[in-house]
Amino acid sequence: MSLLDIDNVSRVYAMGGLLSRRQVQAVDGVSFSLDAARPEIFTIIGESGSGKTTLARMILGMVPPTGGSIRFQGGDITAVHTRAGRLRVMRQMQPIFQNPFEAFNPLKRVDRYLFTTAQRFTDQAPDQAADRALRQVGLSLHEVRNRFPHELSGGQLQRVAIARALIPAPALIIADEPVSMVDASLRMSIVSLFRSLRDELRVSIIYITHDLATAYAISDRIIIMRYGKVVEAGDARTVLDNPQHPYSILLKSSVLSPDVPALEDSPHA
Secondary structure (H helix, E strand, C coil), X not given: CEEEEEEEEEEEEEECCCCCCEEEEEEEEEEXXXXXXXXXXXXXXXXXXXXXXXXXXXXXXXXXXXXXXXXXXXXXXXXXXXXXXXXXXXXXXXXXXXCHHHHCCCCCCHHHHHHHHHHHHCCCCHHHHXXXXXXXXXXXXXXXXXXXXXXXXXXXXXXXXXXXXXXXXXXXEEEECCCCCCCHXXXXXXXXXXXXXXHHHCCEEEEEECCHHHHHHHCCEEEEEECCEEEXXXXXXXXXXXXXCHHHHHHHHHHCCCCCCCCCCCCCC
16 A cells, blocks of 8 residues: 555746746656555655755645645545645644744744644643653653743754654654754754654655755665656665766765765665
């Protein structure tokens, strides 16, 4: 059974005024699928303007596709219109966004977000659900209780964001550039956390990034996007060790150092 099926998905935006309207193809005929029986880290690599974030927004149901179809757990994402339907999807598909400081209101204590998520999606006591999720990312409720976002480091706050996404026990997490705003010394610890979540909680992760180093370290499969199209796809190590498309070769030569350390191999690698 498929967890997610992306079939020839496209997104076109109309730009300009009434007299000078033009179309921009943000995503152009992208297809891939995730197997529900085999959790993995599926990475979408691309520079700014490649269409990777637009693709993520379509999967999350935030933007409708212009063409193609998106099916999650057998259901058409674009056909979900009711609040109850959206909550069912959100329980199984959770986002993690780029900037943790923008994801949290600076005037609201971070534990409130965890409690609200627990009340919306679980039958557990909010304290219990929040603490359980925080411990899965190396924190505890005691460490974050009553604290405001500015009282936590960027790495801690991103871990809180990941914990919040884990509370509903989703089948899929979509992480859009989740380490780009985090200090470089903490990036690998956060992306390696995704690998642990895949192995221990059996959750699939769509990891969206322009960072080939972290992609090389944790990905099972990848697609590389340019101008809305997939230019190369396959097993992560195979593609990144020996890219075939000229753009992929250029990315590797300009970004990925040949001595980037990989995380310890696992059966998924």
